[in-house]
Amino acid sequence: MRARRRPPAREPTIALINIVFLMLVFFLVAGTVAQPLDPGVRLVRTDALEGAAPPDALVLHADGRMTFRGTPVETPDAALVAEDGTARLLPDRDLPAARLVEVTATLRAAGAERVLVVTERGLE
Template sequence: MRRKKQKTEREPTIALINIVFLMLVFFLVAGTVARPLDPSLNLVHTADLEGAAPADALVIDADGSMTVRGQAIAAPEEFLEVLGEEAMTLARLVPDRDLPAAKLVDIGRALRAAGAEKVMIVTERGLE
């Protein structure tokens, strides 16, 4: 008597193909969510402003030093003290182009924590 050959069950490849396809779609979507900045984009330099910064703005240099109305301040909270109620509703920041983004975010958070309702970044186009 001959032995009956056992049938080897093949692996279902359809499930594997579906998983690979879903991963491909996920990475395509995740990779295009955040578009890079345009290389021709130039952000504002506080050193060579053609116009004057708004009188109610906090000017932040590349090294992180801050001035309000030409006077140096040590902490973002002092900005709110100098301007009072008008800065509590809208705090305007004029950052230098070379200021690290993390420092700008820290200053914005400090202003929000101190009571500013809105924090706006003034750019070169906004100064014209």
């Protein structure tokens, strides 16, 4: 009797091709598409700045109180809008979002063309 000859096992190349293709797609999506910065440009460092509020910002405290330049404010009005039509808000991180939207709408009704929300940017 002759032994039956088995065909050689095929390498799973399709699975390997799929993995390499998925890695390629991942790195294309995860990589930056924008051109890199000019090597001669040095960006501004903000890690040493003091955490002082801009002097022309309406400060919204967590409990809903408002102050402008250290003075309590009852209702935001046109006096809080800068000459260029911009109003700045400095909300506390614990301020309810509904209150922020309410104050923003009041400033828009008072004549503010743009309302900027001043925030803290975490660097780490």
